[in-house]
Amino acid sequence: MTSDPSPRPRPWPLRQGLHPLITKLEHGTSLTEADRVLLSGITAQSRVIGPHCDLIREGERPENVFLITAGLACRYKVLSNGSRQILALLLSGDLCDLNVALLGAMDHSIGTLSPCLVAEVSRATVAELSTNHPRILQGLLWSTLVDLATCREWLLSLGQRPADQRIAHLFCELLLRLQLVGCADGNSFDLPLTQGELGDVLGISNVHVNRVLQDLRKRNLIVFRGGRLEILDVEALQLACDFNPNYRHLTPRQARE
Amino acid sequence: MTSDPSPRPRPWPLRQGLHPLITKLEHGTSLTEADRVLLSGITAQSRVIGPHCDLIREGERPENVFLITAGLACRYKVLSNGSRQILALLLSGDLCDLNVALLGAMDHSIGTLSPCLVAEVSRATVAELSTNHPRILQGLLWSTLVDLATCREWLLSLGQRPADQRIAHLFCELLLRLQLVGCADGNSFDLPLTQGELGDVLGISNVHVNRVLQDLRKRNLIVFRGGRLEILDVEALQLACDFNPNYRHLTPRQARE
C-alpha cells in the first residue's frame, strides 16, 4: 500500500459540509443527532491516497475498516492469466468489510482508482458503534444488504445483458448512488475511470468499450470525456437498459426526497 | 407458490441423521449442545415442495425465512426479454435472507429447481436465535459473508472465464459445498439441473453448455448424466479452472477435517 501522508489540499471539497456516510445511512435508517456527531468524528483523520494504490490485498488479514470519504475505489480480483475483474465500485460514503474480522483473510483486493480520501476505522470503534448505537448498526446492516443486492444485479448484467446495456446500466446505477450522497451535479458526475477500467468492471475489452461508448454518444444518450460523465437523457438511458432501481432499496421516505 | 402439504415420504433421507444447517454452521463457529438442539427444532415442520415452484417472488415482502433442508433451489431474476439469470444456488442447509425485513420488497425471486424439503422459520424465531444465542448469530453472519464472497466469485467467472472454466469452477464449488454438508458421495453428487438451467447459472446458452460438457467428458474430467455429476479427476478439474477455495472461508479447523 502506497500512501501520501503530506497534508496537501483535499482533492475534492466535501459538498456543503455534508458527510457522505451520514447522508447515505439516512436513506436506510433514521439517525439521532448524537449518531451524526459520532459518525462525523470517525473521518477526522482521513488521509489522501494516490490513484492505483492497494488499500489491502488478497490474502491479507485486515486490522481496520476503510471508509472512502472522497474519490473512487474498487474491489477486484485478478486471474492467473492476468485478467482483472472489478467486483464493486466504492464511492464516497462506502465502507469496506465491516465484519471482515469473522472471515480471516481477504479473498480479494481493494484499491483506489482515482486519488482518494480514506479514513481508517478501528475494529474497536466499529464494535462500539454496533453495540451502543442501534440505529447506526441498522444503517450499516442495510448498507451491507444493498451491497449484496448490487453484486447480484451486476451478476445479471454480466450474464445476460449485451455490452451497450451493461454500460448503460452501470451509468444509471452510478448516477443514482452519487445523487444519494450529494456527489452528482444534475445529471453529470466525475467518473475517473479509463475505458480499460470500465471494461474490467463490465467484462468487456477496452476496445469494445470504446466502440460502444461512441455508439451511446451517437444515440445522444451520454458524453464521457475527461473523467466526467454527462447523461444527456436519463429516461432514455434507463429505458435502453431496462433499469429498475429497486435493488438499491430506497424506502418510500427516500423516494419522495 | 405451490406446495404439497401431504405427508408423503421425504425425497431424501437426512444423511446419518445429521442436520445440514448445523453441519454447515459448525464450519464457521462452535455451537453448544443447546444450540444444536435448538437448531434441530426449527426444521421439525419441513414441508415438501415440488420442482420449479417459487418460494417467493420479486416484489413480494417476505414474512419468514426459508431453510432448504434438502433438494436444490435458486435465487434468480428474469429480464424483460425473457432471459433468466440464476444468481445463487441454494443447497441443503442454506438459509434465505435472514435480514430481509430491513429491506422491504424482494429484488429477486427464489424458486426450487428439484423437489425440496423446505422449513419456514418465523422472524420471531430468528430474532430469538440472534439475541440469545451469540454462537448461532456468529455462524449465521459467517454464512452470509460467505454467500457474498461466493457472489463475487461468480462475478469473476461471468466476467473473465471462458465457458469451459466457468462450468468446471461451478462443479468444483458444488463439490466443496456439498461435501461440507455431507451430501456428496465421494466425488459424485446429485445435481438435478437441466443443461438449460446450468446455462442460466453461467450465462451460457443450453446448446453451448451441451458442447462444453461433452468436451469436459472427452478430457476425462467429469460425467454429467441423469441429474448426477461425477468428477473423475478433482485435481485436474481444479487445475483446469484455476480453482481456489479461499472464498468459501473454511477455517483451519475445517481444513483438517
Add this chain to the structure above:
DNA sequence: CGCCGCCTTGACCACCATCAAGTGGAGTGG
C-alpha cells in the same frame, strides 16, 4: 401409442476479443 421435454448435432453468423498501427494530449526535460 403418442406427446413432451431434454439432449444432441449441424449450419450460420454476430458479438466481441485480439492484434496492430496511428492519433492526440499531458507532463517532462533539454
Add this chain to the structure above:
DNA sequence: CCACTCCACTTGATGGTGGTCAAGGCGGCG
C-alpha cells in the same frame, strides 16, 4: 519553447467464442 515520452483513446482488420435457429433422437409418462 520545443522535442520526447507515455498513456489513453481511436480505428481497422481479422478471427474465435459462443448465440441462434432448426431438425432429429431419445426417454419418460399419461
